Amino acid sequence: MDASFMTVLVQAVAAQPEEVAATAIQGTDLIKAGALIGAGICMGFGAIGPGIGEGFAAGKACEAIGRSPENAGLLTRTMLIGQAVSESTGIYSLVVALVILFGVVLGG
Amino acid sequence: MERIGERLIWYFVPGTNTPIPLGGLNVLTIFNTVVVMLFLWVLLWLAVRHRSLVPNRGQMVVELVVGAFDGLVASSLELETREANRKFFPLICCLFLFLLVANFMGFPPFDIFEEPTADINCTLALGTMAVALATVCGIRAKGIGGYTSELMGPLWSQPGAPMGAQIAGKLSSLFFFPLNVIGELSKIVSISFRLFGNIIGGSIIIIVVSNLVYNFGLPLGLDFFFIFFVGAIQAFVFTMLTLTYIAVAIK
Numbered sequence: 001m002d003a004s005f006m007t008v009l010v011q012a013v014a015a016q017p018e019e020v021a022a023t024a025i026q027g028t029d030l031i032k033a034g035a036l037i038g039a040g041i042c043m044g045f046g047a048i049g050p051g052i053g054e055g056f057a058a059g060k061a062c063e064a065i066g067r068s069p070e071n072a073g074l075l076t077r078t079m080l081i082g083q084a085v086s087e088s089t090g091i092y093s094l095v096v097a098l099v100i101l102f103g104v105v106l107g108g
Numbered sequence: 109m110e111r112i113g114e115r116l117i118w119y120f121v122p123g124t125n126t127p128i129p130l131g132g133l134n135v136l137t138i139f140n141t142v143v144v145m146l147f148l149w150v151l152l153w154l155a156v157r158h159r160s161l162v163p164n165r166g167q168m169v170v171e172l173v174v175g176a177f178d179g180l181v182a183s184s185l186e187l188e189t190r191e192a193n194r195k196f197f198p199l200i201c202c203l204f205l206f207l208l209v210a211n212f213m214g215f216p217p218f219d220i221f222e223e224p225t226a227d228i229n230c231t232l233a234l235g236t237m238a239v240a241l242a243t244v245c246g247i248r249a250k251g252i253g254g255y256t257s258e259l260m261g262p263l264w265s266q267p268g269a270p271m272g273a274q275i276a277g278k279l280s281s282l283f284f285f286p287l288n289v290i291g292e293l294s295k296i297v298s299i300s301f302r303l304f305g306n307i308i309g310g311s312i313i314i315i316v317v318s319n320l321v322y323n324f325g326l327p328l329g330l331d332f333f334f335i336f337f338v339g340a341i342q343a344f345v346f347t348m349l350t351l352t353y354i355a356v357a358i359k
Binding site for chain 2: 080084085088091092094095098
């Protein structure tokens with residue numbers, strides 16, 4: 001490694017601007033941040049209702065199966081259908097969160 | 109990861125500069141729908157090729173599915189004759205089989221195979237079809253007058269009531285009519301967004317976890333839950349809801 005190479009290297013390092021990535025926060029950044037927070041809130045609060053509802057349905061189905069185990073197949077089927085229907089509010093919030101994420105954040 | 113929310117759309121006829129009208133063509137959705145259709149055709153044709161009184165394996169499975177849905181339609185609609193139930197049976201059975209295979213289309217690990225039901229256009233079309241069919245069946249069963257008086261709310265027709273109560277009942281339809289129309293329209297949104305959200309949510313979870321664990325082992329287990337279990341349940345739920353809409357409309 002000769003001196004000329006060191007000179008070039010030192011000059012190159014010294015020529016770097018001191019503050020490289022200190023760009024200001026743009027308005028679009030704020031929109032993206034708000035959209036991400038909004039998607040998180042939307043999904044989080046939207047998941048509460050279906051969680052409680054499906055747990056309730058499952059608990060009642062367990063009670064019913066305990067009372068009449070011979071109907072377990074029918075009860076399980078009905079429970080799954082009811083849970084899938086009561087899940088739909090959570091799915092709506094999922095769709096809204098997806099629209100926020102992919103429409104606002106990635107789509108620009 | 110950047111491709112999660114995107115579907116392949118042709119805006120131009122390939123090879124030319126001619127734009128496709130109505131904002132483009134969802135090629136993969138149409139392609140996968142056709143694939144599902146051909147798959148079902150070939151599968152069912154192979155299954156019932158040699159029909160006999162003592163069924164072989166394929167005929168047995170198809171008879172099981174057909175018998176189950178025949179009983180389901182009969183117990184949901186509760187019409188008098190077997191023929192009246194049979195009028196709706198082909199649609200219901202066909203809808204279930206199509207949605208079942210369509211929801212499983214995410215399983216083959218090729219780029220061109222993706223669930224047609226993960227496209228909102230497909231589920232919206234199916235939901236519109238279900239609600240429109242229920243409306244038409246309701247109008248046929250009750251007549252246009254009966255159907256509209258149902259839309260106008262519970263106080264629209266009260267024969268034998270005094271004049272003031274009748275006028276108040278007619279006025280109450282100003283409140284009930286928009287409510288009922290919005291309720292009918294929200295059926296479309298609810299039934300189609302449920303299917304769409306479940307399928308695309310499952311596929312997004314599979315993609316995210318696959319990226320986290322570098323596609324090692326776990327995604328296959330997730331496939332079996334999110335594609336096969338959820339897909340089968342959602343296909344059945346969509347079919348049952350279509351049947352319920354029809355049953356409510358014609359009763």
